[in-house]
Amino acid sequence: MNLLAPPKKSEKTQVQYTLGLFDDLPGAPGGVRAIGGQAFVLEGFALPYIAALLPLLDSIKRRAQIRHMVTPGGFTMSVGLTNCGSLGWVSDRQGYRYSAVDPLSGEPWPALPPLMLELAREAAQKAGFEHFDPDACLINHYAPGARMSLHQDRDEKQLGEPIVSVSLGLPATFLFGGFERSDRTQRVPLVHGDVVVWGGADRLRFHGVLPIKPAEHSLLGPWRINCTFRKAGH
Ligand code: SIN
Ligand code: FE2
Numbered sequence: 001m002n003l004l005a006p007p008k009k010s011e012k013t014q015v016q017y018t019l020g021l022f023d024d025l026p027g028a029p030g031g032v033r034a035i036g037g038q039a040f041v042l043e044g045f046a047l048p049y050i051a052a053l054l055p056l057l058d059s060i061k062r063r064a065q066i067r068h069m070v071t072p073g074g075f076t077m078s079v080g081l082t083n084c085g086s087l088g089w090v091s092d093r094q095g096y097r098y099s100a101v102d103p104l105s106g107e108p109w110p111a112l113p114p115l116m117l118e119l120a121r122e123a124a125q126k127a128g129f130e131h132f133d134p135d136a137c138l139i140n141h142y143a144p145g146a147r148m149s150l151h152q153d154r155d156e157k158q159l160g161e162p163i164v165s166v167s168l169g170l171p172a173t174f175l176f177g178g179f180e181r182s183d184r185t186q187r188v189p190l191v192h193g194d195v196v197v198w199g200g201a202d203r204l205r206f207h208g209v210l211p212i213k214p215a216e217h218s219l220l221g222p223w224r225i226n227c228t229f230r231k232a233g234h
Pocket of ligand 1: 138165174207208209226
């Protein structure tokens with residue numbers, strides 16, 4: 001699907017139909033913006049979870065510290081990261097992959113806390129993906145200036161499962177592209193509490209994050225934290 005072209009009739013119908021499902025959800029904290037046929041921004045969806053979520057993230061970071069990984073090409077990532085769940089995403093000169101152990105400690109990654117699992121499941125369900133059962137949560141830390149270049153998430157074994165991406169702290173511009181790196185991208189503004197879910201026909205879209213603008217967030221100070229939930233293993 002080319003996002004620059006007006007949606008084909010079938011795509012438009014699908015978006016409208018899916019959005020129609022959300023209209024009668026009582027107490028939904030925010031709106032839903034479609035950024036693809038099977039890709040949505042759930043505005044403020046994580047807000048009710050934040051008070052419980054932040055201490056969980058602190059405890060994960062104490063056990064599996066934030067580190068700056070090196071890409072296969074030899075660049076050090078500007079984003080600092082850690083993981084929780086039975087699998088964690090890692091990168092080094094040998095490539096990108098999922099690992100059951102934290103290479104810094106040699107220990108398993110901290111478990112995925114039930115509250116985080118629930119947040120990911122509920123968000124996936126709201127976007128039309130039932131029974132999402134993530135086993136990996138990548139926790140990215142962006143200081144001002146940090147960015148994520150355009151990439152596809154394709155290290156997971158089950159590409160039928162969606163991606164659920166929770167934004168906390170400083171605002172960001174998320175880039176949501178097509179199936180080639182050179183395809184035009186949409187600029188998607190994301191703020192604290194927003195959740196992006198993409199899967200199905202949109203699962204392999206290129207995406208990235210523009211450099212974070214310097215600012216202070218009332219809860220997280222000069223940081224953006226992004227938790228990305230995936231089903232990585234079998
Ligand atoms: C990612 O693609 O891993 C991160 C996306 C984000 O930080 O919003
Ligand atoms: Fe990604």
